[in-house]
Structure formats: structure tokens, C-alpha cells
Amino acid sequence: MEKSGGFDISKATMGSKIVGICGILLLVVSFFAWQKVCVDLGAIGLGSRCAGASAWGGSGGAMGTIMGILLIILVIWEVVQLAGMAGNINLPIAPSKGSAYLGFAVVVFGLIKFIVVLTSDVKPSFFGWIGLALLIGIGYGSWMKFQEPETAAPPSAGAGGDTGGFTA
Secondary structure (H helix, E strand, C coil), X not given: CCXXXXXXXXXXXXXXXXXXXXXXHHHHHCCCEEEEEEEEEHHHCCEEEEEEEECCXXXXXXXXXXXXXXXXXXXXXXXXXXXXXXXXXXXXXXXXXXXXXHHHHHHHXXXXXXXXXXXXXXXXXXXXXXXXXXXXXXXXXXXXHHHCCCCCCCCCCCCCCCCCCCCC
């Protein structure tokens, strides 16, 4: 007897795989320093000292925080879909469209954060550039999710027996 439910990565679409993997990686990278500045304090005997700020703080910290919160929601939503529990949630849009819209929102706020960092006095660090690459990956995966056919149609306005004058 075959067990139903649980995670089955083989049933995930390519868009889901891209969004899920890039989303998890971006969440991890968001806690590393996206901005880094080093100051030489050798004149006073302290050597070189560096400070950094993650995606959640620093220049454009509000945009990074919004990106991070949306990213957590996106990763949870992808896990819910992968576990097959999305059908239990009644939404007015298809699950693939919900993923796409969340992904696009993550990309928009992430790009705003990166542009603010790029134009500030403290330039992006290595992890800021990695974050940009992962944002591009999420954008591409979200576009793929957006193009997927809708598997769960939104409930019609005439639900509850009203067919709008049409009969089958």
C-alpha cells in the first residue's frame, strides 16, 4: 500500500525547485554581512577593524527586513505546496500564482535594498553580491511559477448553486 502525503520533490515543478532552493539560500545569506567597511586604526595601535551589516540592517534596512519577512513566508508557502497541504487552504488565487507574486515581492524589496546599499557610502560585500544573484534566481523561478497552469481555480462568484443563468 502506497503512503500518500509527505514531501515528494519529484512532483515539484522546476519553478518550485528554483524558488525553494534560491529562497532557502537567500534566507541564510541574508544573515551574513551584505555591507562591510574596514578602517585602518594602525596609527593608534589597533590595526585594521571591520564592521558589517546584514540584509536585515544597514543601509536600506527596512527594505531588507520586508524582503526577509516575505522570504520566510515564501519558503513556508513552497514547503506547504511540496507537502501537498496547499489544497487545504482556501485562497482566491491558484497556489502557483501566490508563489509567483510572493517571489516577485521578495525580488522587488531585495533589489531596492541592494540598490540602496550600492549607492551608499558603504559598498556591498561578497554576500551582498551573492544575495543579488539569488534574487535573480528567485525572479526567474517566480516567472516560471507565474506561467504554470492554474491547478486550483478561484471560487466563482456564483458558488452555492447559482450558475449565472447557464446550465450544463
